[in-house]
Amino acid sequence: MPLIEVLADMEMAGVKIDLSLMNILSEELGKELSALVKRIYFLAGEEFNINSPKQLQEILFQKIGLRTIKKTKTGFSTDVDVLEQLSLEHELPKEILEHRTLSKVKSTYVDALPRIVNHKTGRLHTSFNQTITATGRLSSSEPNLQNIPIRGKWGQRIRQAFTAEKAHLLLSSDYSQIELRVLAHFSRDKGLIEVFKKDGDIHTRTASELFGVAPENVTTEMRRMAKTVNFGVIYGISPFGLSRQLGIAHDEAKLYIDTYFAKHSGVRNYVDKLISETSETGYVSTIFNRKRAIPELLSTNRNTRHLGERLVINTPIQGSAADIIKLSMLNIQKRLKKEKLGTRMLLQVHDELLFEVPEKEKDRAESLVKEEMENAVELNVPLKVDIGIGRNWAEAH
DNA sequence: GCGATCACGTT
């Protein structure tokens, strides 16, 4: 609960937005969108509401006669996975996807955020909610500043609009692989501990194990797949989920998972033991003893039970990472005050903190933040923090 | 105006 004061400070501080850049982006997006709309109407042979999944379904599956791939409660899905498959057979789905991306960026961020800039401060003030999530993470709302785009051209340009005050810089500090380090800690898995103690590349190491090649022979593609497997482990992996995520066969996904657990018996034993213990106690705990009941584990429904198993695995990891960054926020705020620095904490995005730093304080702030985050707790592997500094959030990252 | 639905942004 002492975190409340830190959160209140962050909410009151707010973050500066470059409104003229947002305006430029809005106009560019508007132009690109209207060109797309024209092409889409031409390819569809008629005008319709592109933002209506219902109308889009009729065009794709009835008028054009493309194959249906998966169902929703009320009809056939037109989500990104479906449209990507359909783009192999027709021009239209590709244009729809592009339209979706641009209209999401425009309506949710570029147009919405400037409308709610505070008139007195000229800044954007979010609410950080402390009692919403099941795992102990924070959430952010009105506006949600924890889901600002980062990928692709438009993600970068939107983050360029999050700027520092005059004579200030933005400093972004993020925990490197905190969830996998927490897993290494809980599971005491020898391989995981070794790679983090040596500060090795975890995804390359996993790829080397999964594909049976030396680390120096790991290809980009192998590393990409291994990265997905590592994330899968945190989420409570299943062959079904992994095969869908990687677009590979169920059997191949199962092989990767089996190989992973064969190479990481510490993780396998940890997961097995945790699930059986949780079946007895009914709840899991984080590193600071935050608890979450997992009634799903005892469900008679197989899918719900499997969901319960994933929650048992994921909650202590995600929740412990949340505990750790919250403690570091408290310690950082305490030191900033004690040392009378002008640096202000602005945002928390689960494993990242964003600060606004007076230019002259840059080096002091950097070492203070890094030290407090890396030493917030002592695990049986080191915690590592990457820091970036720049005029805007894109540069700082 | 409200809620359900679909879709999609982040970690």
Next chain:
DNA sequence: GTACGTGATCGCC
């Protein structure tokens, strides 16, 4: 496959 919040559409009150 975890955890969230928001926008657009659409049917209903």
